[in-house]
Amino acid sequence: MNTATQKLNKFLQLLTPLQRVVIQAHDFPDHDAIAAAYGLATLMQSMGMNTLIVYNGHIDRISLSNMIEWLEIPVVHCNKANLTAHDKIITVDGCIGEKNVTDIQGEEIAVIDHHNVTPPKGLWYCDVRSNYGATASIIYEYFRSLNIEIPEKVATALLVGLNIDTANLTRGFCNADLKAFLGLNQIADLTLVNRVCRNSLVQSELKSFQQLCDNVESTDGIAIVLLQEPCAKNLLGVLADFLLSVNEYDIVIVAMKYNQAIQLSLRSECPKVNVGLLLRQTLNQKQRGFGGGHAHMAGGMILDDKSHHFITNEHAHFTPFINAIKQLRADKNGSSQIPDIVIC
Ligand SMILES: [Mn+2]
Known part of the structure; x- marks a missing residue:
């Protein structure tokens, strides 16, 4: 097991005793943020944990609300999530301290992101890979490294996130994104991926x-x-x-x-x-x-x-x-x- 996987394992073990873990997408979330949150939530649930995906702002793209509806992704606005000071929060596709990540109730314990950011010190876990085209590719690697099967719906969401963030692998991607693309393509519902990505506007x-x-x-x-x-x-x-x-x-x-x-x-x-x-x-x-x-x-x-x-x-x-x-x-x-x- 490599060091990155060991760190991930150790982090997940720290989370296991918690009542629930909150996964926060950045404000006005995009496809990659929701897909990564959904993937991480599913991974943690398969290990017996309770999760809650939250966001602030609005879901303002039809393609994203289609994705959420068609894949039945459970996301809640942070105002409706009854968060408490005891909640532990993982920030995905964004970083604590950035203007697009609202400081919500609870303790921020981790950052998983692919933006060029500097996370605060003292987190339980942080995984920032600014050379990656999408946070979806990081989550794909988590499943692979922990030997957990990726459900079709999760692969579908992750592939949408990867496709949109990299403009169909034409910008800002690395080899890990290519591997994720290949792996996800074999599992995802490609008709659904394409239907989500193609319908990006309303009249x-x-x-x-x-x-x-x-x-x-x-x-x-x-x-x-x-x-x-x-x-x-x-x-x-x-x-x-x-x-x-x-x-x-x-x-x-x-x-x-x-x-x-x-x-x-x-x-x-x-x-x-x-x-x-x-x-x-x-x-x-x-x-x-x-x-x-x-x-x-x-x-x-x-x-x-x-x-x-x-x-x-x-x-x-x-x-x-x-x-x-x-x-x-x-x-x-x-x-x-x-x-x-x-x-x-
Ligand atoms: Mn992203």
Whole structure:
């Protein structure tokens, strides 16, 4: 048994005496977050534990609510979960301390994530693999390393998570994701996987694409859009993916005003520009907002009272981002960060 599996085993043994274990997906969860939570919950149940999957925010993609309904995944909004201070919480596909993980009732004991994050010290367990394309692939490995059979429904959910986070293995994936893809394909209901992934929009969302096309501006291969009307939070990423499919753009910034702030979704296919780090440097480190994610795909928000740096007279110029991107592009040695795995 390798050290990673030993650590996982030890952690699971610590959990066994607990009445229940809460598994928290990041706020406004996506497919990978729910699939990973569901996979982990199923694994723990097969070892005799009680689990509860919770999230904060809304499930705002039709494809995700379809997945939850069709696979009968038990998820509960954290306000309806009757959480207590005694609850122990595992955070999946997100990290304690990040802006997209609400501090809910209970004690955070573990982080399982594939974002570029720094978990707090003193956790019972943490497994952060920022080179992985999806948390689903980490959960796949847990099943394999513990020799637990993966139920078809779990494989179906994990494969959806993996496909969507990596845009069908076209971004930010590693060999472990390929192995998971192959393994999951042999178990999953592929008709269902494809039906979930294909139906990613509802008709009323088409108008956001119209707005996107009407308002896109570009400079130096960077496409910028500030949507005039807000849309579902997780639609921003879908719109950003769509814009990145335009040949002339290799970096995309899609924004909208939402809840007294400006919400952002970024995409990059430029190897010199890691948009997760770009947001950390331009927002978090300058106290202008919060953001993070991956080299190719990131999200964040600009605080309302800092928005004048980015928007003047209703015109989104996003100068701090543009300047940082231009600098990175000009850097001869510029490249994204070294992949990292931290298991403790
Ligand atoms: Mn993910």
